[in-house]
Amino acid sequence: MPLPKVPNEERLFSLVLALLSSEAGLTKSEILSTVQGYRQRFVHSGDNANLERQFERDKDDVRELGVPLETIESPEQAGNNHNLRYRIPRADYELPEDISFSAEESTLLGLAAMVWREGSLSEESRRAMVKLRSLGIATAEPVLSYAPQLRVRDQSFEPLRSALDKRVVVSFDYLKPGDQTSSQRTVAPLALVQHQGRWHLYAKDPATDLFKTFLLRRIVSPIRASKKTFEESTIDAATRALAELEAVWMSNVAVLNVEPGTDAATRLSKRRGARTSATAALELHFTDLNIFADELASFGPEVVVVSPPTLRTAVIERLTRTAADHG
Amino acid sequence: MVRKVQPLRAQDKLVYLLALVPYLMDHDRVSVAEAAAHFGVPEQQIRDAVRLIAVSGIPGETATYQDSDLFDIAWDDFEENDQIVLTHMVAIDDSPRFSAREASALIVGLQYLSGLPEHADRAAIASLMSKLSRGASAQPTAMAVEASELDETLSLMRESVAAGTQIEFDYRNSRGESERRHIDPLRVESVDTDWYVRGWCHSREDVRTFRVDRISQPAMTSDAITHTAGDVNLPETLFDTSPEDIEVTIEVVESAIALLGDYVAKDAQLVPTSDRVRTTVRVPHFHGLKRLIAGLPGVVTVVAPSEAREAVARWTRAGAHRYTELP
Numbered sequence: 259m260p261l262p263k264v265p266n267e268e269r270l271f272s273l274v275l276a277l278l279s280s281e282a283g284l285t286k287s288e289i290l291s292t293v294q295g296y297r298q299r300f301v302h303s304g305d306n307a308n309l310e311r312q313f314e315r316d317k318d319d320v321r322e323l324g325v326p327l328e329t330i331e332s333p334e335q336a337g338n339n340h341n342l343r344y345r346i347p348r349a350d351y352e353l354p355e356d357i358s359f360s361a362e363e364s365t366l367l368g369l370a371a372m373v374w375r376e377g378s379l380s381e382e383s384r385r386a387m388v389k390l391r392s393l394g395i396a397t398a399e400p401v402l403s404y405a406p407q408l409r410v411r412d413q414s415f416e417p418l419r420s421a422l423d424k425r426v427v428v429s430f431d432y433l434k435p436g437d438q439t440s441s442q443r444t445v446a447p448l449a450l451v452q453h454q455g456r457w458h459l460y461a462k463d464p465a466t467d468l469f470k471t472f473l474l475r476r477i478v479s480p481i482r483a484s485k486k487t488f489e490e491s492t493i494d495a496a497t498r499a500l501a502e503l504e505a506v507w508m509s510n511v512a513v514l515n516v517e518p519g520t521d522a523a524t525r526l527s528k529r530r531g532a533r534t535s536a537t538a539a540l541e542l543h544f545t546d547l548n549i550f551a552d553e554l555a556s557f558g559p560e561v562v563v564v565s566p567p568t569l570r571t572a573v574i575e576r577l578t579r580t581a582a583d584h585g
Numbered sequence: 586m587v588r589k590v591q592p593l594r595a596q597d598k599l600v601y602l603l604a605l606v607p608y609l610m611d612h613d614r615v616s617v618a619e620a621a622a623h624f625g626v627p628e629q630q631i632r633d634a635v636r637l638i639a640v641s642g643i644p645g646e647t648a649t650y651q652d653s654d655l656f657d658i659a660w661d662d663f664e665e666n667d668q669i670v671l672t673h674m675v676a677i678d679d680s681p682r683f684s685a686r687e688a689s690a691l692i693v694g695l696q697y698l699s700g701l702p703e704h705a706d707r708a709a710i711a712s713l714m715s716k717l718s719r720g721a722s723a724q725p726t727a728m729a730v731e732a733s734e735l736d737e738t739l740s741l742m743r744e745s746v747a748a749g750t751q752i753e754f755d756y757r758n759s760r761g762e763s764e765r766r767h768i769d770p771l772r773v774e775s776v777d778t779d780w781y782v783r784g785w786c787h788s789r790e791d792v793r794t795f796r797v798d799r800i801s802q803p804a805m806t807s808d809a810i811t812h813t814a815g816d817v818n819l820p821e822t823l824f825d826t827s828p829e830d831i832e833v834t835i836e837v838v839e840s841a842i843a844l845l846g847d848y849v850a851k852d853a854q855l856v857p858t859s860d861r862v863r864t865t866v867r868v869p870h871f872h873g874l875k876r877l878i879a880g881l882p883g884v885v886t887v888v889a890p891s892e893a894r895e896a897v898a899r900w901t902r903a904g905a906h907r908y909t910e911l912p
Binding site for chain 1: 595596597598599600601602603604605607608611612623624625637638641642643644648649650675676677678679680681682683684685686687688690691693694695697698701704709713716717719720721722723724726727728729730731733734736743746747757761763771772773774775776777778779796798799801814840843844846875876877878879880881882883886887894895897898900901902903904905906907908
């Protein structure tokens with residue numbers, strides 16, 4: 259008679275409980291033969307390959323939730339996989355005693371979690387809030403009349419975030435602004451930052467040790483993660499990346515003639531840092547010439563670029579191209 | 586905002602179990618209803634979790650899950666009064682830490698919110714971020730975003746929403762026409778760096794979405810709003826669709842579909858052609874469409890109807906022409 263199947267969450271929960279309570283750790287065969295959910299399927303002195311694969315997946319699932327499931331090698335028998343022990347060190351599992359959140363903080367975190375409305379960031383925010391509620395803090399319902407949100411639409415974002423966490427070198431094809439063909443890049447990813455509404459990857463070129471910034475929108479291939487890991491960086495890469503992007507944005511200035519009373523006039527003059535010059539031209543900062551050219555092209559006859567000449571040429575090319583595509 | 590209730594995966598159920606145990610430990614007695622309200626989940630989900638916790642535990646010294654190795658609850662209180670009383674506990678003492686990804690999701694959400702006046706206390710935000718960082722089981726993923734910007738219009742909108750008063754402003758639509766509008770502002774939303782106000786438009790007698798950067802001369806009125814967010818149905822998508830919308834067939838480079846955002850309906854068919862994908866977008870008129878297509882040069886082409894193609898061609902030709910008439 260087949261035994262009733264133990265639900266997946268019961269097996270995972272039992273695994274965490276067993277490994278939390280064993281200071282010395284358990285070997286794989288101890289886990290498979292005694293822990294609820296595994297023991298029912300364990301074959302004594304038989305083939306447990308399926309169950310072993312199940313255990314491998316479970317370890318990943320549990321670790322993904324931030325549970326520090328450790329592997330310890332027996333010092334006498336280094337290299338012998340059968341004697342690896344698994345455990346969850348209590349101090350690394352439990353939220354430190356001195357960390358507490360006030361009701362206001364908890365409400366603010368609730369708002370921060372709602373900033374993500376889709377994808378895995380939204381799932382992770384939700385899980386973090388479940389853990390926060392575990393502390394028993396009463397949280398005011400977030401005000402729904404005010405809903406700022408961040409979105410990630412770049413396909414390379416998630417694979418890059420995984421690579422960041424694992425600190426592995428990645429390669430991808432990149433269409434550099436202004437180039438017609440892409441080229442392969444191999445870099446150590448250091449941070450993902452959003453500047454002016456666009457996501458960028460800040461990375462180090464392992465060949466030259468130079469820092470580089472890539473626009474996620476211009477990554478045109480899937481992200482290929484290598485097995486090569488790199489040292490944790492000592493710099494605050496995210497802050498540095500934002501500061502560098504801000505410096506680029508500051509140094510690029512476009513002068514535009516904008517037709518009064520148009521959509522372009524209303525919207526462009528509201529941009530951060532917009533200035534009206536003595537000649538009534540509008541001066542705007544920008545980060546990436548090609549992307550700014552795309553934006554300006556959307557305004558059709560409402561905007562004329564005065565300078566820089568590279569931007570002017572880029573906008574003319576775009577307008578001519580789209581006109582030809584629809585001729 | 587109504588969030589879709591999705592079936593929980595085993596991993597999510599595990600988070601609830603690991604979060605619920607410490608919460609129950611801190612409460613000598615708690616009703617199922619109270620726990621469900623606290624975690625914001627259906628009561629049945631709490632009952633299922635409690636039932637599972639009550640029969641779970643550790644293999645123990647005998648490796649056979651003896652009674653003293655298991656959690657226990659006061660069953661009569663649970664079965665008859667829907668009250669939860671933990672009577673025996675094992676393995677778990679405290680709430681779990683955040684994962685590196687969970688912590689970074691909340692940290693980035695906080696960075697984004699930190700530009701708003703009510704969160705201007707930098708020290709408080711920084712302390713909260715450091716708590717999240719210390720409360721994570723690994724170094725949070727290196728991510729950062731710019732703080733959202735709040736201009737005068739946005740501040741005024743938020744004030745009106747909070748006060749429940751009508752607001753009036755000049756609004757220039759994508760046709761380029763400007764008109765004075767009176768609205769009951771109901772929700773202020775953002776997507777990355779773009780802000781929107783949604784509300785009941787008294788001029789149109791319907792729910793409308795307004796881009797904040799198309800608003801000028803806003804003024805608060807002393808009239809109370811006549812429609813609340815509860816009265817009207819604010820759709821989840823930012824686009825106001827209507828049955829009279831025109832269906833437009835486009836061909837788009839596959840990697841650029843994401844750039845079209847909500848213009849492409851979630852259920853829209855994607856038909857591969859030789860090097861692109863053919864799909865449809867629905868638009869109220871061609872004024873928004875021509876701007877959208879002109880802003881994505883080389884990657885999207887309108888196929889039909891011919892009026893839409895002509896609208897795009899005329900718009901971009903007029904744009905290119907501006908450069909020939911100038912010195």
